[in-house]
Amino acid sequence: MSSQSMVKSNLSDQETLENKRFVKISEREDRGDIPQSTWLTLTENYHLQTWKGIPMDKSPIEIALYPMLIYELQPKTIIELGADTGGSAVWLADQLKLFDIEGLVYSVDIDLSLLYQKAKAQPKIKFLEGDCNQIDLVLSTTLLSTLPHPWLIIEDAHVNLVGMLDYFHNNGLQNGDYLIIEDTNKALWEAWSDWEDKEFIERMKCKLDLLKNWLMQHQYEYLIDTQYQDLFGYNGSKNWNSMLKRI
Known part of the structure; x- marks a missing residue:
C-alpha cells in the first residue's frame, strides 16, 4: 500500500471512530453494564468523599471521567447546578487550574448556608x-450572554429538568459545549428503592425518561459522547445516556 493510500485509510478509520463516538439518543438503550447489585456499594459512602476536606458528593466514576473531559474540552465556563457544601465546585475549579485553563465555575444552589468557608474563599x-x-432569575440571559465558551454544564439539582434544558438550549448553548445530567441511572435508584424518602426516589427514577423524551426532540442537536459515557462499560456510571455534546 502506498503512503498516500495509508494516509487516506487512517483518515477514514479516524472518521469512522469519530462517527461512532457521538450518537443520537434513539441509538441508545436504557441499561448499564454495571449490575444493580453493585450500585449500593459504590454509592452508599460517596457522600464521605472529600476534596480539601470538603464533602464533594461525586462517585468514583465521575471523579475519573470529568478531568479527562475537562482537559479535552478546555471549558472557559463551568456551570454547576447543585452546590451543596461547595466541595465539587472547588474540585472543578482546581481542575481548571491544574490544566492551565482560564475559566470560572458558577455554582448554583437554593441554600448557600451549607457552603464551607474554604469553598467561599475560592477566587x-x-x-x-x-x-x-x-x-432565569439565577442565571439571567444577560449574564449568560457574557460567559465565554466552551461551556460545561453539570446538572445535579434534580428539579425542573425540562425547564432547565429548554432554558440553556434557548439561551446560550453553542456547538461544542457539553451538558451532563447527573443521576439518570435507573439501576442506581432501584438499588436505593428502600430509602425512606420515597418521593425523592420516585422522582429520580423518572429522570432518565424526562431527559430521553427531551433528547428525542433534539436528537440532531445533542449527541451522547460514548467515549466518556461507556468508558467503564455501556452506561458505566451513575449518569446514563447523559454526557451530551451540543452540535
Missing part, C-alpha cells in the same frame, strides 16, 4: 443562590 468560583425552578 475561581462564583456561588449564586437561587431556585433552579426559576433558573
